[in-house]
Amino acid sequence: MASSTKEALAASLKQMMKMKPIEKITVKDLVELCGVNRQTFYYHFDDVYDLLEWVFEQDANRVLPKEVVYSHWREDVVIFFEYLYENSTFALNVYNSNSRLYMLRYLKDRLQSCIYSFAIIVSEGRNIDRQDFDFVVEFYANGVIGLIAQWMDVGMQLPKGFTKERFLRLLDNSVENMLERFQLD
Secondary structure, three states: HHHHHHHHHHHHHHHHHHOOOHHHHHHHHHHHHHHHHHHHHHHHOHHHHHHHHHHHHHHHHHHOOOOOOOOHHHHHHHHHHHHHHHHHHHHHHHOOOOOHHHHHHHHHHHHHHHHHHHHHHHOOOEEOHHHHHHHHHHHHHHHHHHHHHHHHOOOOOOOOOOHHHHHHHOOOOOOHHHHHHOOOO
16 A cells, blocks of 8 residues: 555556646645645655655656666666657756755766676676776766756757767767777786
């Protein structure tokens, strides 16, 4: 029952976010729409932002990869952008709220995990210091998160000249090349 209550509250939040920004949504709004009492809400969540973070994490866990498969890394990377775009109202509400840092940290951790799994594959057989390896993974995770943040700052309008193909071309063989530069003799 707890899971279905949490899902019902999540659905109510998403529905409310289509009508008003997260800062204007109250616990009262959610429990009235959901048909539960305030005590039930507070049994599961501390406040509306706690629910927001839970909803974002649940959605992201269903959709976003946890690791990148070498044979289709392009698709795995693009999933992050597609998820955010397809859920733009929700994503922008999270991004433009007090939960912005939470969202960016969460996405960065997921991206870093994906890049790490990819870098493990492409560094196989290379002698690379662990600190250098971690630095390269961190560099790429921060780069992609920076692009996502810039994209969200302008309401998810792509900057002039930015295309999926151009982005993927930029990444193509770049992790491999960067790791090669850190290879020890």
